[in-house]
Amino acid sequence: MNLSVKIGQSVFPNPVTVASGTFGHAEEFYRQEEVRSLGAIVPKTVTLNARQGNPPRRICETPAGMINAIGIENPGLDVFVAEKLPLLKGVGVPVIVSISAGSPDEFALMAEKLNAAGGLAAVELNLSCPNLQKKVLVAQSEDATTEVVRRVKAVCHYPVIAKLTPNVTDIVAIALAAEAAGADAVSLVNTFAAMAIDIKKRRSRIGNFTGGLSGPAIRPIAVRMVCETAARVKVPVIGMGGITCADDALEFLIAGATMVAVGTYNFVNPRAPLEVLNGIKAYLKANKMTDIRELIGSIQR
Amino acid sequence: MKKIQNTYTVISNAPINTVYHRLVLDAAQLAKAVKPGQFVQVKVSDGLEPLFRRPFSIFRARDGQVEILYEPVGIGTRILTAKRKGDRLDVLGPLGRPFTMPGRRVRHIVFIGGGVGVAPFMLFSDVLKEHKAEKLLLYGGRTAAHTFSLREFNRNGVKSMIATDDGSHGVKGRVSELFGQVPLGPDTMIYACGPKPMMAAVQQFAKQNGLTGEASMEEVMACGLGACLGCSIPTVNGYRTVCHDGPVFSLEELVFRA
Numbered sequence: 001m002n003l004s005v006k007i008g009q010s011v012f013p014n015p016v017t018v019a020s021g022t023f024g025h026a027e028e029f030y031r032q033e034e035v036r037s038l039g040a041i042v043p044k045t046v047t048l049n050a051r052q053g054n055p056p057r058r059i060c061e062t063p064a065g066m067i068n069a070i071g072i073e074n075p076g077l078d079v080f081v082a083e084k085l086p087l088l089k090g091v092g093v094p095v096i097v098s099i100s101a102g103s104p105d106e107f108a109l110m111a112e113k114l115n116a117a118g119g120l121a122a123v124e125l126n127l128s129c130p131n132l133q134k135k136v137l138v139a140q141s142e143d144a145t146t147e148v149v150r151r152v153k154a155v156c157h158y159p160v161i162a163k164l165t166p167n168v169t170d171i172v173a174i175a176l177a178a179e180a181a182g183a184d185a186v187s188l189v190n191t192f193a194a195m196a197i198d199i200k201k202r203r204s205r206i207g208n209f210t211g212g213l214s215g216p217a218i219r220p221i222a223v224r225m226v227c228e229t230a231a232r233v234k235v236p237v238i239g240m241g242g243i244t245c246a247d248d249a250l251e252f253l254i255a256g257a258t259m260v261a262v263g264t265y266n267f268v269n270p271r272a273p274l275e276v277l278n279g280i281k282a283y284l285k286a287n288k289m290t291d292i293r294e295l296i297g298s299i300q301r
Numbered sequence: 302m303k304k305i306q307n308t309y310t311v312i313s314n315a316p317i318n319t320v321y322h323r324l325v326l327d328a329a330q331l332a333k334a335v336k337p338g339q340f341v342q343v344k345v346s347d348g349l350e351p352l353f354r355r356p357f358s359i360f361r362a363r364d365g366q367v368e369i370l371y372e373p374v375g376i377g378t379r380i381l382t383a384k385r386k387g388d389r390l391d392v393l394g395p396l397g398r399p400f401t402m403p404g405r406r407v408r409h410i411v412f413i414g415g416g417v418g419v420a421p422f423m424l425f426s427d428v429l430k431e432h433k434a435e436k437l438l439l440y441g442g443r444t445a446a447h448t449f450s451l452r453e454f455n456r457n458g459v460k461s462m463i464a465t466d467d468g469s470h471g472v473k474g475r476v477s478e479l480f481g482q483v484p485l486g487p488d489t490m491i492y493a494c495g496p497k498p499m500m501a502a503v504q505q506f507a508k509q510n511g512l513t514g515e516a517s518m519e520e521v522m523a524c525g526l527g528a529c530l531g532c533s534i535p536t537v538n539g540y541r542t543v544c545h546d547g548p549v550f551s552l553e554e555l556v557f558r559a
Contacts, residue, residue, distance in 0.1 A: 023528055044530075052539050059523055059531035064349040066523060070530050073540060216349050244349075267524035267531075268344065268354060270306060270393070 001284060002291040005039070005258050007236050008159025008184035010121040012094050012259065014039040015292055016249065016277045019240045019263030020098035020124065020163070021045060021070065034274045038093050039259060043084065045098040045126045048106055050076035060196050060205040065215030065242070066264055067194050069208035072100055072129055077110055081117045094121030096161065100129055104151040111156040123158045125149065128165030128190035129212075139165045139190075142177035149181035159184035161238065166218075166225055167193050175229045175237075187238035187261070188229060189222045215264040216242040223251050230256020230297055244272060246279020253280070256297035305396070307331070311388045312366060314381070319446045321417065322371055322382055326390065329365035334395050337425035338517050338549045341369070341394030342525035345380045354393065355381070356522050356544070358421040358494070370420040396525050397548045400425060400492055400515055403434060408488035411514075412438045412459070413503055415476055415495020416447055421517060425492065426457040434490075436460065437483070441476025441499065445469035477502045485510050491552065493517070501557035514552045518543045 003014040017040040035041065053073025060067050074080065077099070088095050097120055101107040107125060114123055125148060127139035138144045145162065152160050162178035164171055166189035175186045191212025196205040204210070222241025230237045239257030243249050244265040252260045262273045269275070280292075289295055309328040316322050331341065342354035355377040361368040373379045384390065400421070403410055410429065412422040419440055426436060438461040442448040448470050451461040463471030464478050472478050476499055483489065483506070491514025493503040500516050507514050520532040520543040527545025534543055535556040541547065 021529070022524075053530060053533060056532075056534055056540075057521060058533060059521060059529065061351055061353050061521070061523075064352060066352060068523075068529070068531060070533075073530050073533070215352055264352075264523075267529050268352060269391075270524075270526065 001281065002293075003281070005236070005292060007122055007161065007258070010094065010159050012039040012121065014277055014280075015253065015257075015259040016273050016280070017096070017238070017259055017261045018042055018266055018273055019261040020126065022263045022266040034271055035091055036093060037274050037277055039277075040094045040096050040121055041088055041091060042096045042098055042124060042261065043088060044074060045072050045100045045129065046074045046077050046080045047072055047100050048077050048110055050074065050079065055207040057205065057207050059211075062194075062196055062213065062215075063217060065213055065217035067196055067206055067211040067213050068191070069206045069211035071208065077113055081113065085117060089119050096120070096122045096124050098124040098126050098163070100126040104148045107148050108151045108155050111152045115155070115157045120158050122161055122184070123152070123156055124161040124163050124187060125152060126163050126190075128163055137165050137167070139163070139174055140168050142173055145174055145177045146181040149178050149183045153182035161185040161187050163190055164188040165190045166221065171225050172228050172232050175233050179233045179235050183235060185236040185238055185258070186229065186233060187240065189218070189225055189241045192218055192221070214242065216244055216248075218242050219248060219251075223255050226252055226257050227255035227299060243276065244269075246276045246283065249276045249280060250283055250295075253292070253295050254297070254299050256299065258296055304330075306391070306393050308389050309367075309392050311384050311386055311390060313386055314384045317370075318449055320372055321449060322373060323360070324369040324371065324381065324384065326367045326369070326392070327365065328367040328392070331367050331392065331394060332362040332365055335359050335362050335367065335424070336395065336399035337428050338400035338421050339395040339397050340525075340548060341367075341392050342396060342522070343369075343381070344391040345377050351377050351380075353377075353523050354525060356525060358517070358548075359395070360420040360423050361427065362424055363427065370417060370423075372417045393525055397544055398546065400517070400549050403429070403432060403490045405433075406488060407434050407490045409484040409486070409490070410434045410436045411483050411489060411491045412436070413476060413491060413493040413495070413499070414438065415441045415499040416443070418495035418499075418517070418519075421494055422492065423453060426454055426459050430457050435484075438462070439464070439476050439479040439482065441465070441479075441495065442470070443467070475499070475502070477506070480506050483510075483512070485512065487511075490514060493552070497557065500555065504552045504555060504557065507552050515549050516552055516555060517548045518550060518555070519548070
């Protein structure tokens with residue numbers, strides 16, 4: 001049974017990965033069977049300089065989901081490369097590093113630093129974090145997406161993945177812009193801008209006032225967006241949004257996703273990615289498929 | 302790599318009074334591994350409501366069993382009350398940084414617990430039974446109903462004093478009314494666990510009197526593993542996760558905001 005998939009020139013042993021920000025930098029949990037079985041590891045987004053993140057409260061639970069406004073707390077790219085990356089590479093699973101920056105120049109500088117670090121399977125451009133006090137996200141503009149992807153592609157030695165926001169009128173248009181600018185894949189969706197209110201205190205339940213909604217609650221919207229996007233772009237789509245189990249992941253694969261990422265549910269069940277992988281294998285076997293590519297985009301219309 | 306995700310069988314789960322419940326799990330591995338101040342993340346629902354696990358400190362760990370003291374206040378704890386003998390629970394743990402064991406030079410150990418925050422001190426006093434220091438528990442609750450028998454603490458050689466907000470048991474007022482009982486000096490070690498205003502009061506008291514101590518903090522948590530960075534609190538060293546950098550912090554490093 002062939003489960004391997006490709007993004008650009010990078011080969012991944014299977015299509016199951018984790019959404020950035022949900023696997024943290026929790027090094028001591030990186031040596032488990034669960035982790036070694038992943039198709040790729042995507043650690044939490046790093047920025048050029050360290051960020052302390054947003055003030056508490058940073059998360060709240062909502063029906064079948066959560067709102068977060070962590071604010072990309074991270075130690076900065078140089079510390080990440082020096083201290084975290086060697087451990088991640090040591091796991092023996094392809095590593096996709098997620099980066100976020102304030103300008104196309106800064107994105108390009110970070111890509112060059114990652115070239116120097118060596119040994120990555122891909123770089124994901126987080127064009128869509130809703131918690132950075134920016135009025136417009138890169139991935140809310142075709143022009144801004146084009147510019148960032150083009151700048152990074154001009155220097156980056158690795159395949160480049162553009163991570164898109166669902167907070168747009170037409171996500172397909174942004175995906176097409178990323179593809180035209182040279183992106184080797186698009187990943188979707190990031191979180192939905194959201195808020196929840198404590199009615200006793202009449203205050204937001206999130207310290208940053210608003211945050212991003214993720215989890216099973218958003219899955220049907222994410223599946224629809226992946227399906228529409230995969231039908232229009234030629235590059236691989238990495239699908240994510242509320243995956244808890246193999247059945248959920250299969251929806252994304254059938255919709256056209258080449259890879260799938262478990263996100264929020266990692267917080268509930270650290271074993272979820274492994275269970276998703278095992279469930280996909282069982283489904284392929286039950287349906288007499290020998291290659292994951294038979295499944296990808298097999299939606300009947 | 303130790304296995305931290307396990308399924309344990311419920312031995313019993315019942316109210317101990319009108320406020321608190323006690324859950325007992327058949328959990329030999331956890332009972333052996335857990336240190337005072339550490340916690341577990343319990344998956345209370347098989348479905349998506351509530352989505353997150355619920356964190357609980359460990360009340361007792363002995364004879365292959367682990368006990369959790371809890372107060373049903375929200376959807377997670379209310380669902381937990383329905384668990385019966387023989388039910389299986391998916392548990393992550395033990396998690397987090399435990400209390401620092403008091404050195405031999407410590408002559409006075411003072412536990413300060415508010416409400417259900419007293420729970421980890423039961424296990425701690427079990428572990429410290431042989432420690433030669435004098436042990437004192439200052440215990441605050443809203444009403445007499447929010448307190449429970451401290452006989453087990455006394456059996457462990459812990460003297461105890463109670464304060465209730467309404468004066469229905471012990472001294473009337475907050476647990477800070479009992480701070481006068483704390484022996485002042487460099488050989489006193491304070492351990493606190495309770496609501497934030499209580500922790501802030503303990504920190505201020507310790508600072509004013511030059512005492513050292515630790516506090517076990519509580520925050521809304523998603524993963525419990527230091528991955529999501531959702532439970533971060535401000536400290537003098539920047540934001541730190543309650544689940545992974547804590548839940549136990551030194552009193553000096555905590556920052557309480559009004």
